[in-house]
Amino acid sequence: MAYGKIKSDALIYDNSGSDVEIALSSIPTAAQVAAKADTSALNAKAGLDAAQTFTKGQRGEVTQLTGTAPVPDLDDSNNFTITTSGTTTFGLPLNPVVGQTGSIFIVYGGSHGLAFSTAYKFVGGSAGITPTSTSGAIDRIDYIVQNAAAGYVCLTCNFTANYVA
Numbered sequence: 001m002a003y004g005k006i007k008s009d010a011l012i013y014d015n016s017g018s019d020v021e022i023a024l025s026s027i028p029t030a031a032q033v034a035a036k037a038d039t040s041a042l043n044a045k046a047g048l049d050a051a052q053t054f055t056k057g058q059r060g061e062v063t064q065l066t067g068t069a070p071v072p073d074l075d076d077s078n079n080f081t082i083t084t085s086g087t088t089t090f091g092l093p094l095n096p097v098v099g100q101t102g103s104i105f106i107v108y109g110g111s112h113g114l115a116f117s118t119a120y121k122f123v124g125g126s127a128g129i130t131p132t133s134t135s136g137a138i139d140r141i142d143y144i145v146q147n148a149a150a151g152y153v154c155l156t157c158n159f160t161a162n163y164v165a
Contacts, residue, residue, distance in 0.1 A: 078102030
């Protein structure tokens with residue numbers, strides 16, 4: 001590979017069959033770009049490295065689960081919904097990250113039973129959970145991932161039975 005200098009007053013490039021010429025003197029230097037950079041639009045956007053105060057509503061998608069053995073993939077969403085089609089047993093969630101929160105809405109498509117993997121830890125213990133199981137009723141589970149270590153996933157859940165009928 002050869003190295004050296006090229007002296008030119010213009011840059012000519014092919015734009016889909018027609019040549020375009022740009023005077024090199026019209027291209028700003030890096031210092032000129034930095035001096036004129038308007039960062040107000042960037043500063044107005046939410047960042048991931050600072051506390052935020054949102055002045056408008058923020059939304060998260062609600063991902064549809066299906067079947068009688070749903071496995072929520074926490075990479076897909078924070079919020080999930082399922083309409084039961086029989087006795088439903090929630091499996092071990094995939095891709096949990098400590099601190100992730102969300103909700104799982106259970107719409108009863110009939111008088112169906114409900115069970116959970118041992119990863120789900122309910123306030124008051126599993127014996128205190130009484131799903132509505134009434135056709136047309138909706139239960140909600142709010143969760144936070146407490147531990148995401150391999151072999152031990154804990155979604156600490158608060159269960160609201162039949163909050164909407």
